[in-house]
Amino acid sequence: MVSKIRLKSARNRIDKVDKEIAGLINRRAELALEVGKAKKEGEGAIYVPLREKEVLNNVMLSKSILGEEALRNIYTEIISACRNLESPTKIAFLGPWATFTHQAAMKNFGSSGYFIPAVSPREVLVEVESGRVDFGVVPVENSNEGSVNMTLDMLVDTELKICAEISLKIEQCFLVKDSKSKILRIYSHEHALAQCRNWTLRNYPGAEVIPVSSTAAAAKKVVKEDFAAAIAGEAAAKIYDLYVLHKGIQDSREISRVFCYRKILTK
Ligand SMILES: O=C(O)C(=O)C[C@]1(C(=O)O)C=C[C@@H](O)C=C1
Incomplete structure (x- = not known):
C-alpha cells in the first residue's frame, strides 16, 4: 500500500x-x-x-x-x-538507409531534418553542389581499412567546403528475424564481413558467408529470407525491424570511421 x-x-x-x-x-x-x-x-x-x-x-x-x-x-x-525550426535542413548521405554514414549523419545533426540517401559519394556532392540539399555526408576514413579512395579523389575537384568531421565508433551487430532460428547464411558488406571474420568463424562455423552491396542490403535480405542473419549497425535493426542477437561483434574493438560533410561555399 x-x-x-x-x-x-x-x-x-x-x-x-x-x-x-x-x-x-x-x-x-x-x-x-x-x-x-x-x-x-x-x-x-x-x-x-x-x-x-x-x-x-x-x-x-x-x-x-x-x-x-x-x-x-x-x-x-x-x-x-x-x-x-529555424530552417528545415536537407542532408544527403552515402546510402542506403542505416549505413554507418547514415548513423554518423544522425549523430551529428540529430534526427530532425530530411535525410536523403545517395548511391555514391559523387552523387552526395552533386546534390550539395546543385543546392538540392544543404549538406552532404560522405565516408573518408576507416581506421581498419584505410582511406575511402572514392571520396578522397572527389574532394580534390570540388569547390564545396568541409564544415565538420564526425567520428563514429563502429559497432557491428548480428541481426536476425527470429532469435530462435537456425542460421545457415550470413549476409553483409565485404568490409563488415572482414571486420567480424574471427567472431563469425567461432560462433557460426557452418554458415555460408555472403557479401552484398551494403549492410542495409544485408538487413533487407534477412527480412525476406528464413535461416539468414545480417551483420550491420544497430540502426539497421531499427529501420528493418530486426532483432539484435549479438552486439559489438567486430574482431577489433577500436574500429572507427571519420566522416566529413561539406556545405556549398556560395549560393
Ligand atoms: O545559436 C545559434 O546560432 C542557433 O541558431 C541556435 C542553435 C541551438 O539550438 O542552440 C541552433 C542551430 C545552430 O547550429 C546553433 C545553435
Whole structure:
C-alpha cells in the first residue's frame, strides 16, 4: 500500500516536471527562432557547428545522474529540432538507409531534418553542389581499412567546403528475424564481413558467408529470407525491424570511421 502511494506521488511529480520541461523547451525554440531571423537578416548560416559544440559543452557542465551520453543525446535532439525550426535542413548521405554514414549523419545533426540517401559519394556532392540539399555526408576514413579512395579523389575537384568531421565508433551487430532460428547464411558488406571474420568463424562455423552491396542490403535480405542473419549497425535493426542477437561483434574493438560533410561555399 505504502509503495503504491509512493509510486503515485512520484508519477504526479514527474508529470509536473514534464510540463515545466516542455514549457522550457518551447521557450528555447522561440529563442532559436529569434536567432534564426537575425541570421537571415544578416545572411548568416543557420547551422553553426562551433556554437552547437559550445551549447553541448555548457550543458555537460551540469552533471546528471543520467550520465554524459544520455544528456548529450537528449540535447543533440533539442538542438536538432531548434535548427530545423529555424530552417528545415536537407542532408544527403552515402546510402542506403542505416549505413554507418547514415548513423554518423544522425549523430551529428540529430534526427530532425530530411535525410536523403545517395548511391555514391559523387552523387552526395552533386546534390550539395546543385543546392538540392544543404549538406552532404560522405565516408573518408576507416581506421581498419584505410582511406575511402572514392571520396578522397572527389574532394580534390570540388569547390564545396568541409564544415565538420564526425567520428563514429563502429559497432557491428548480428541481426536476425527470429532469435530462435537456425542460421545457415550470413549476409553483409565485404568490409563488415572482414571486420567480424574471427567472431563469425567461432560462433557460426557452418554458415555460408555472403557479401552484398551494403549492410542495409544485408538487413533487407534477412527480412525476406528464413535461416539468414545480417551483420550491420544497430540502426539497421531499427529501420528493418530486426532483432539484435549479438552486439559489438567486430574482431577489433577500436574500429572507427571519420566522416566529413561539406556545405556549398556560395549560393
Ligand atoms: O545559436 C545559434 O546560432 C542557433 O541558431 C541556435 C542553435 C541551438 O539550438 O542552440 C541552433 C542551430 C545552430 O547550429 C546553433 C545553435
